[in-house]
Amino acid sequence: MNTDSSSTGEPSSRMPVEFTGRGGEYFRIWIVNLVLTILTLGIYSAWAKVRTKRYFYRNTIIGGSPFEYHARPIQILKGRAMVVGAYLAYGLVNYLNPILGFIVILVFLGFLPWLVVRASVFNARNSSWRDIRFNFNPDAKAEAAKVFLLFPFLSIFTLGLLTPYITYRGWRFAIANARLGTTSFEIHAKLGKYYAAFFISLLMLVGILVSLFIIGFLTLQRIGLPYGPESMSAMRMQAMLVPMLAAAFFILVIPIFFIAYRALTRNASLNATQLGPYQFESTLHVGALCWIAFSNLLAIVLSVGLLMPWARVRITRYLATNLIMHGPPDLDAFVQGTRLEARALGEEASDFFDVDIGGV
Amino acid sequence: MDRVAYFYDGQGSSRTTVRLKIDCQMRLIKFQLGQEQKRYRTNDLVISPRLGSTPRRIETPDGCILDVPDNEAIDQLINASEIPVPGRWIHRLESKFRYVILSVVITVLFVWLLAGYGIPVIAKHVAFMVPVTANSVLGEDVLVALDKVIFSESQLSINDKQKLTKRFFSVAESMSDDYKFRLVFRRGGKIGANAFALPDGTVILTDELVEKAQTLSEVELVLAHELGHVVYRHSLRQVIQSSTVALLIMAITGDVSSAAVLAGALPTLLVESHYSREFEKEADQFAYDYAMARGISPRHFINLLDRLSDTDGDLGFLSTHPSVQDRSQIFSAQ
Numbered sequence: 001m002n003t004d005s006s007s008t009g010e011p012s013s014r015m016p017v018e019f020t021g022r023g024g025e026y027f028r029i030w031i032v033n034l035v036l037t038i039l040t041l042g043i044y045s046a047w048a049k050v051r052t053k054r055y056f057y058r059n060t061i062i063g064g065s066p067f068e069y070h071a072r073p074i075q076i077l078k079g080r081a082m083v084v085g086a087y088l089a090y091g092l093v094n095y096l097n098p099i100l101g102f103i104v105i106l107v108f109l110g111f112l113p114w115l116v117v118r119a120s121v122f123n124a125r126n127s128s129w130r131d132i133r134f135n136f137n138p139d140a141k142a143e144a145a146k147v148f149l150l151f152p153f154l155s156i157f158t159l160g161l162l163t164p165y166i167t168y169r170g171w172r173f174a175i176a177n178a179r180l181g182t183t184s185f186e187i188h189a190k191l192g193k194y195y196a197a198f199f200i201s202l203l204m205l206v207g208i209l210v211s212l213f214i215i216g217f218l219t220l221q222r223i224g225l226p227y228g229p230e231s232m233s234a235m236r237m238q239a240m241l242v243p244m245l246a247a248a249f250f251i252l253v254i255p256i257f258f259i260a261y262r263a264l265t266r267n268a269s270l271n272a273t274q275l276g277p278y279q280f281e282s283t284l285h286v287g288a289l290c291w292i293a294f295s296n297l298l299a300i301v302l303s304v305g306l307l308m309p310w311a312r313v314r315i316t317r318y319l320a321t322n323l324i325m326h327g328p329p330d331l332d333a334f335v336q337g338t339r340l341e342a343r344a345l346g347e348e349a350s351d352f353f354d355v356d357i358g359g360v
Numbered sequence: 361m362d363r364v365a366y367f368y369d370g371q372g373s374s375r376t377t378v379r380l381k382i383d384c385q386m387r388l389i390k391f392q393l394g395q396e397q398k399r400y401r402t403n404d405l406v407i408s409p410r411l412g413s414t415p416r417r418i419e420t421p422d423g424c425i426l427d428v429p430d431n432e433a434i435d436q437l438i439n440a441s442e443i444p445v446p447g448r449w450i451h452r453l454e455s456k457f458r459y460v461i462l463s464v465v466i467t468v469l470f471v472w473l474l475a476g477y478g479i480p481v482i483a484k485h486v487a488f489m490v491p492v493t494a495n496s497v498l499g500e501d502v503l504v505a506l507d508k509v510i511f512s513e514s515q516l517s518i519n520d521k522q523k524l525t526k527r528f529f530s531v532a533e534s535m536s537d538d539y540k541f542r543l544v545f546r547r548g549g550k551i552g553a554n555a556f557a558l559p560d561g562t563v564i565l566t567d568e569l570v571e572k573a574q575t576l577s578e579v580e581l582v583l584a585h586e587l588g589h590v591v592y593r594h595s596l597r598q599v600i601q602s603s604t605v606a607l608l609i610m611a612i613t614g615d616v617s618s619a620a621v622l623a624g625a626l627p628t629l630l631v632e633s634h635y636s637r638e639f640e641k642e643a644d645q646f647a648y649d650y651a652m653a654r655g656i657s658p659r660h661f662i663n664l665l666d667r668l669s670d671t672d673g674d675l676g677f678l679s680t681h682p683s684v685q686d687r688s689q690i691f692s693a694q
């Protein structure tokens with residue numbers, strides 16, 4: 001740790017988050033989890049989830065101390081059973097009467113803010129650092145309803161121009177409602193940064209498209225591919241080329257926009273985040289992140305999924321080491337306060353329906 | 361011997377480095393915390409199961425936590441004192457090379473059996489539970505879409521159309537009449553000599569295929585093949601199988617993100633081409649059985665396929681179907 005004396009004279013040090021997980025080690029945990037889940041017809045998946053989560057938490061280190069995940073597998077199993085039950089019930093209702101099925105979806109949407117808050121509370125209360133639990137404001141349901149229902153609904157009519165605002169509110173929801181012990185997280189992000197991130201990502205996308213088009217055009221001219229359907233082989237080439245280019249477009253180019261947007265908004269949010277006397281700094285680089293994402297994808301595809309654990313460790317390490325905490329080096333000012341229990345249904349449901357609550 | 365450990369009191373976030381002493385009978389652990397000497401009976405401790413090389417977490421009865429990086433020392437302590445540590449054996453599986461290899465083999469075998477046999481059987485049962493009327497919803501929209509994009513008006517004579525329609529219904533009448541069987545003529549254009557079956561019982565026949573055929577029986581067997589796809593409900597089964605495979609991949613990778621879906625694209629493609637080959641075999645079998653029942657020589661079907669493979673471009677009947685060699689085998693093996 002290097003200590004630099006800032007102008008106020010208070011000692012402040014730069015503390016990067018460390019990640020000590022290893023691909024080979026996680027592979028063993030992953031494959032054993034998988035096989036036990038198969039052999040128990042899925043029941044073990046709740047234990048597998050806790051073990052995986054603990055592995056990543058215990059290997060994420062700030063100030064020399066790891067995080068800990070406390071959820072009990074049986075809580076998660078109950079949550080999973082309820083979600084699967086609800087899903088099957090919905091399937092049956094939808095099969096017998098599609099109109100009723102649609103009403104069920106609407107009712108579910110009504111419950112969504114509650115589920116998101118429950119998931120956040122469950123996750124926070126079951127996470128700790130130096131045995132101080134995190135917590136999440138359980139009364140944030142009205143805010144969740146705005147961020148996850150009202151604004152997305154309104155954004156349908158605004159051609160996506162509301163998207164940066166929704167991202168901004170999403171991060172504010174996730175950070176400003178969270179606490180470590182009795183200390184609240186604060187966020188002072190400027191909305192303008194999110195719009196800047198949106199347009200920079202969009203420009204990036206357009207730039208790549210234009211250059212791809214130019215490269216493609218030049219290459220076609222170079223190899224002198226006839227344009228007309230004169231020869232059969234040219235037809236074949238074209239018939240193959242068009243879907244290949246389309247696939248490349250969707251697999252490679254579109255994700256670049258999302259990766260850039262998520263990285264830039266994550267930087268904007270975390271750079272404006274404070275926890276007591278501590279200030280955060282996020283130094284994600286769009287190019288590096290794109291490289292990791294695409295090489296991970298390639299590795300997973302070519303290894304038929306066996307390199308999945310390695311890829312996950314790799315991206316986690318990158319995200320961790322690019323988060324830096326600045327502040328008093330002794331880190332001993334946080335206090336537990338009271339402890340509360342949390343039930344698991346919210347988290348499982350949001351997992352199942354892939355609710356994304358901010359974050360890359 | 362002393363072990364380094366980190367002590368947290370559960371109230372505040374201060375961390376104290378302590379020297380942990382384990383007595384030689386493994387009955388007690390003790391350490392100096394400031395002025396205070398802390399001692400705990402081993403049997404009162406809650407020790408977390410080993411997880412990779414992460415530090416061990418020990419909970420003391422008075423609500424404090426010790427993180428101990430030396431996993432070996434803690435394992436010795438657990439072995440000697442027989443403290444119950446739920447889930448200890450999992451680390452034993454993870455740390456032995458042979459169990460890891462065995463896990464890989466079991467997982468790969470399971471996924472292979474499930475994708476190759478389990479899912480098709482389940483999809484078949486589910487598809488036959490869906491009433492025929494549900495299939496007909498799919499058909500009409502597809503034909504409208506195809507008409508817009510690919511097909512143009514058929515140029516066959518009324519006489520040809522009537523003869524072919526008669527043959528079509530002679531195939532169709534051997535089957536359950538829940539379907540709305542009909543034969544539709546179109547000029548194939550780009551897709552050339554081809555025939556398609558829609559799930560509701562509609563069969564589309566292109567002019568080009570009729571022109572390639574030398575006898576009516578050749579077309580009749582192609583129609584039988586297409587109706588085989590209908591009665592075996594291949595479209596619906598394809599949809600069910602593909603979505604189940606996608607779900608399976610998500611379950612395995614434990615990830616619902618777009619990256620996982622993309623990562624699953626290649627295996628899904630491989631599995632799907634396997635599925636469609638199985639479907640073609642079923643439809644060929646149907647056509648073969650029909651030919652035998654009506655006393656038509658199955659040679660007719662092979663003859664037409666041979667002729668198509670000589671002249672067919674990339675987008676014809678054979679591109680949506682297996683190679684002629686494969687199928688000739690099915691027919692001649694019987």
Ligand SMILES: [Zn+2]
Nearest residue numbers: 589640643681
């Ligand atoms: Zn076929």
